[in-house]
Amino acid sequence: MPRTFTLDEANTALETLRPIVERMVAHHRSLAAAQKRQRSLVTRIAGNGGDLMPSDLHELADQIQREADAIARCAEEINAAGAQIKSLEEGLLDFPALRGGEEVLLCWKLGEDEIRYWHGTDEGFAGRKPLPLGGPGAKEDAPPVE
DSSP: OOOOOOHHHHHHHHHHHHHHHHHHHHHHHHHHHHHHHHHHHHHHHHHTOTTOOHHHHHHHHHHHHHHHHHHHHHHHHHHHTTOEEEETTTTEEEEEEEETTEEEEEEEETTOSSOOEEEETTTOGGGOEEOOOOSTTOOTTSOOOO
16 A cells, blocks of 8 residues: 555645656656657658758757656656656646545645645546535545545
């Protein structure tokens, strides 16, 4: 069973993980742009090459590798902290938690200031449910806050 987080522990982990997720998303965008340029160059080369130099394609390949390596380093740090990456594009993380002894996931997306949602392990982002504010009147079956 993976490490589980309380809501407070997950929000505390975000203080460290947020800048890593920001870097990961930025590297992913750079990687996607470089891959698009690479496809365009390959198409031009196949069509006659135009005024392309072999170094153009090599430089792009090097950039693609650097961005992929940077994403891998970010992912290693996030995974080592116990969080799960659900989307590179959106910077979506899940934190395993327990709710009544059942494993659930606390869900956070880049741009949110703290964790406000959770979902079952088989529900995913579309199944996100808001965390209650707690206190008197909080529903027994809602919060994964153990």
